Amino acid sequence: MHSEQRAIADGLLRSHGINCALFANPLSVGWLTGYVPPVPLGGRSPFSGGPLLVWYAGGEFVFIVPDTAAADAAASACPLVTYTTYSVDEPIAGAVHLADVLRAVAGRSALTSTAVGVEAVDLPVSLWSVILAGLPSTCAVVHIDGWLKPHQMIKTEAEIAALRASFALTDVGHHAARGAVRAGRREIDVWTDVEAAIQRAAGRRLSLGNDCVVGYRQNNVGGWPEDLEIRAGDAVIVDLSVVYRGYHSDSAATYYAGEPSAKQQDMHRTVARALEQGLALIKPGAVACDIDRSVRQCIAAAGHPVYAHHTGHGVGLSPHEDPRIVPYNRQVLAQGMVLMLEPGIYYPGETGVRLEDAVLVTDTGAEVLTHHDKSLP
Amino acid sequence: MHSEQRAIADGLLRSHGINCALFANPLSVGWLTGYVPPVPLGGRSPFSGGPLLVWYAGGEFVFIVPDTAAADAAASACPLVTYTTYSVDEPIAGAVHLADVLRAVAGRSALTSTAVGVEAVDLPVSLWSVILAGLPSTCAVVHIDGWLKPHQMIKTEAEIAALRASFALTDVGHHAARGAVRAGRREIDVWTDVEAAIQRAAGRRLSLGNDCVVGYRQNNVGGWPEDLEIRAGDAVIVDLSVVYRGYHSDSAATYYAGEPSAKQQDMHRTVARALEQGLALIKPGAVACDIDRSVRQCIAAAGHPVYAHHTGHGVGLSPHEDPRIVPYNRQVLAQGMVLMLEPGIYYPGETGVRLEDAVLVTDTGAEVLTHHDKSLP
Numbered sequence: 213m214h215s216e217q218r219a220i221a222d223g224l225l226r227s228h229g230i231n232c233a234l235f236a237n238p239l240s241v242g243w244l245t246g247y248v249p250p251v252p253l254g255g256r257s258p259f260s261g262g263p264l265l266v267w268y269a270g271g272e273f274v275f276i277v278p279d280t281a282a283a284d285a286a287a288s289a290c291p292l293v294t295y296t297t298y299s300v301d302e303p304i305a306g307a308v309h310l311a312d313v314l315r316a317v318a319g320r321s322a323l324t325s326t327a328v329g330v331e332a333v334d335l336p337v338s339l340w341s342v343i344l345a346g347l348p349s350t351c352a353v354v355h356i357d358g359w360l361k362p363h364q365m366i367k368t369e370a371e372i373a374a375l376r377a378s379f380a381l382t383d384v385g386h387h388a389a390r391g392a393v394r395a396g397r398r399e400i401d402v403w404t405d406v407e408a409a410i411q412r413a414a415g416r417r418l419s420l421g422n423d424c425v426v427g428y429r430q431n432n433v434g435g436w437p438e439d440l441e442i443r444a445g446d447a448v449i450v451d452l453s454v455v456y457r458g459y460h461s462d463s464a465a466t467y468y469a470g471e472p473s474a475k476q477q478d479m480h481r482t483v484a485r486a487l488e489q490g491l492a493l494i495k496p497g498a499v500a501c502d503i504d505r506s507v508r509q510c511i512a513a514a515g516h517p518v519y520a521h522h523t524g525h526g527v528g529l530s531p532h533e534d535p536r537i538v539p540y541n542r543q544v545l546a547q548g549m550v551l552m553l554e555p556g557i558y559y560p561g562e563t564g565v566r567l568e569d570a571v572l573v574t575d576t577g578a579e580v581l582t583h584h585d586k587s588l589p
Numbered sequence: 590m591h592s593e594q595r596a597i598a599d600g601l602l603r604s605h606g607i608n609c610a611l612f613a614n615p616l617s618v619g620w621l622t623g624y625v626p627p628v629p630l631g632g633r634s635p636f637s638g639g640p641l642l643v644w645y646a647g648g649e650f651v652f653i654v655p656d657t658a659a660a661d662a663a664a665s666a667c668p669l670v671t672y673t674t675y676s677v678d679e680p681i682a683g684a685v686h687l688a689d690v691l692r693a694v695a696g697r698s699a700l701t702s703t704a705v706g707v708e709a710v711d712l713p714v715s716l717w718s719v720i721l722a723g724l725p726s727t728c729a730v731v732h733i734d735g736w737l738k739p740h741q742m743i744k745t746e747a748e749i750a751a752l753r754a755s756f757a758l759t760d761v762g763h764h765a766a767r768g769a770v771r772a773g774r775r776e777i778d779v780w781t782d783v784e785a786a787i788q789r790a791a792g793r794r795l796s797l798g799n800d801c802v803v804g805y806r807q808n809n810v811g812g813w814p815e816d817l818e819i820r821a822g823d824a825v826i827v828d829l830s831v832v833y834r835g836y837h838s839d840s841a842a843t844y845y846a847g848e849p850s851a852k853q854q855d856m857h858r859t860v861a862r863a864l865e866q867g868l869a870l871i872k873p874g875a876v877a878c879d880i881d882r883s884v885r886q887c888i889a890a891a892g893h894p895v896y897a898h899h900t901g902h903g904v905g906l907s908p909h910e911d912p913r914i915v916p917y918n919r920q921v922l923a924q925g926m927v928l929m930l931e932p933g934i935y936y937p938g939e940t941g942v943r944l945e946d947a948v949l950v951t952d953t954g955a956e957v958l959t960h961h962d963k964s965l966p
Contacts, residue, residue: 238633251813252629253796254832256615258909262710300899300915307710307734330714333639333684337717338709338732355715357684404788408781415777415816419630436628439792455631522677532635538677 213246213287213370218273220363225268225329230354232321233329234343235266240331240360242529245275245288248458251419259297261306262336265314266290268329269321276313278306293317307338315342322346329356365526365534366548371459372572375527375550378461379570379581381454384413385420386465386584389452393467395444399424399437402448410454421453421531422462427563433521433556444470447563449556453531460531462552463582464568468589479516479557479565480588486510486555487567487586490523490537494551494571494578500541507537507555516557519566524553527570549573550581590623590664590747595650597740602645602706607731609698610706611720612643617708617737619906622652622665625835628796636674638683639713642691643667645706646698653690655683670694684715692719699723706733742903742911743925748836749949752904752927755838756947756958758831761790762797763842763961766829770844772821776801776814779825787831798830798908799839804940810898810933821847824940826933830908837908839929840959841945845966856893856934856942857965863887863932864944864963867900867914871928871948871955877918884914884932893934896943901930904947926950927958 221244225233235241238249241264249264265276275290278297285292293316295309322328323346330340332355347353367375388409392402403424411418424437427447434451442448451464466480490507504523511518524537527550535543537553545551551573556566570581598621602610612618615626618641626641642653652667655674662669670693672686699705700723707717709732724730744752765786769779780801788795801814804824811828819825828841843857867884881900888895901914904927912920914930922928928950933943947958 242632249631252631253798253830253837253908254626254629255619255835255837255907256711258907300897300913301917303917304913332715332718333713334633335714336710337707337712337714338734340714341709357715398792400788400792400794403794404785407788408785411777411781411784415775417777417780417813421630436794453630458632460630460632520677530632530635531630536677536681540678540680 213289214244215289216368217243221268221360222271224359224363228354230327230329230356231269232318232325233268233356234318234331234335235268236263236331236335237333237357238264239364239529241266242458243360243364244273245285245290247275247277247281247285247288251417258304259306261295261297261310262339263334265339267314267318269318274317276310276317311339311342314339318343319346323348325351327352327354329354331357333357361534364528366546367528367550371528372550374457374459375461376581378454378456378459379463381410381414381418381456382452382461382463383582383584385410385452385454386450386463389450389465390467390585393442393448393469395442395469397442399426399440399442399448402450403437406450406452414456419455423449423451425449425564428561430561432560432564433558442469445473447472447476447565449564449566451566451568458529460527460529461570462527462531462568463570463584464554464566465584465586466565466567472588476563476565477588478514479563482511482514482516483555483557483565483567484586487553487569490553490555491569491571491578491580494545494573495576496545496547496573498545500535500537500543500545501539504537504539504541507553511555511557519556519558523555524551526551545573547573547575590666591621592666593745594620598645598737599648601736601740605731607704607706607733608646609695609702610645610733611695611708611712612645613640613708613712614710614734615641616741616906618643619835620737620741621650622662622667624652624654624658624662624665628794635681636683638672638674638687639716640711642716644691644695646695651694653687653694688716688719691716695720696723700725702728704729704731706731708734710734738911741905743923744905744927748905749927751834751836752838753958755831755833755836756840758787758791758795758833759829759838759840760959760961762787762829762831763827763840766827766842767844767962770819770825770846772819772846774819776803776817776819776825779827780814783827783829791833796832800826800828802826802941805938807938809937809941810935819846822850824849824853824942826941826943828943828945835906837904837906838947839904839908839945840947840961841931841943842961842963843942843944849965853940853942854965856940859888859891859893860932860934860942860944861963864930864946867930867932868946868948868955868957871922871950872953873922873924873950875922877912877914877920877922878916881914881916881918884930888932888934896933896935900932901928903928922950924950924952
């Protein structure tokens, strides 16, 4: 898996004269190997020795993982090196074992390297010191954080297939959300209906973001579902991100407990128009900030306050990646990018609307990847 | 919050002559500040500049967090330093902003330090280089990874209250699980019932682990719920860990689709006896490996295979921490520890049983913190 990605990284490193490199950013490691980590519980896993690592040397990518991840990591078709993380016969010492295998894997190639790349923003000091100890004094150290990002913007066919499957699950979630929003229920009740529907459809546990907020919240742009009751006439913004096979989907809609007011209907129609206008502009050669400006103007022209957040962003192994659809960004769109557009109108403490679609940039235009019902009731 | 913990850490660092220190392990940061991070989605947050940090100097603990966490982090009552992680006016550059504020916070005190402590297993190279650049050449660098662990074993009153609330939620989950296990349903259906019940009771989104496995799995010790159907007579092990206010609960039980067989009943009664025997041994002065041996012997004496996993472990900010109840561990139990005991019997590909309780070590014995029904149907 992901041999296309490794070929790109290989070419990139060679073109900069880098003959060894250590990748530690989980997005880089996922992109280079296709490995999908388990649903996280938070905190720091007691059985992890540190981040998943990819060591690059001599054109080869070696994948260093805890023994518990070996079976899943084998699908990457990279040479695999594992270390012990769990035993009842000795104290938990994953960090020590990881440093040991890194020394064994990287030691020989580091000795003869002239330039070594490192993802310094994610690599722990304890592991870097292992590499540093073996480097010749003449070896250059190059921070390569963010180097893969421009390449990660353009999705492969396999990535687009994974994203389609992930977006299909947010569609399932939105179908459940539309039925779940009723007066007398709470944000958390809507959320649990959505989460259960998505996981039942997927047949497995999945991470789920992002927002489920009733309109009368003071900050009604986003937030976790809470113990807040939905009253008749309230709007609820539901913004869903499913992580499926490592790929993040995203999509939002706004639902109502009963009949929306005339103001809410006007807001909803305005946001829908802004979204349509933005989607119509997406094609290879379009410029991110032009789309941003056009969508914001559509909201302003209708006399509503313009949202403070981004108009859109890329998605993939991360829920928010390049290209960002924001005022400063002169990024030119290209075939294979997958973008979100998500205009909204918010009256703090009163009501809010957001609608969001995903779109794949094709050779001539765009294909919408989200198929949830965003209409007024 | 957590000023008791900071006083302990202050004394510990002083006793080693360390006058500056940088904490980067999320468990250390949570323990020193009481800060509870949001439910994670996985991967690497695009809006994080790096780990949450605590900088110690002159007896003071400065908490360095992204601006989005400032409101929640204020409850720590530590001096707070924030950095920008999100803007629509500039590219996302949290890592750069974090390095800048760390330089500003640590620069002056690092200049005059004689010994600086660092959690090297979790501190990224990019942030350590900021500190290193300001250290006098005579300053000693001391790796302090794991130094807080022995102190984290003993819970404060506030931590015990948080753990009680977390265990109350796993009790809710088990009540739902007992009703959810029926022939024709799948592991994932049981899981979504449990997850919804817990989140509805809590009134908010929560992370939930650990296992939901039907007995006929080849590895039936643990694993995520999958698309596997429960058949009449099957056992399902449900092992739940809720992360509430940062504190992990844990507890397991085994449920049956219909009537358990004579063999399953014998297994279940044997495991219940082993668990009771283990719980009866817990008191201040007891030794971890003695408890481990006693519980394993109870399983072996009944003629069943002895489980390969630990007999138990501590819980707190981590789902598995010291003291481990394992064969090698001569740790003496003390008042204020919170332990899990979880014996099981597994016949791979056929059926399995595990029962698990939590217990607080009191001044004279033990108090069971889990109150779920673990009986046979």
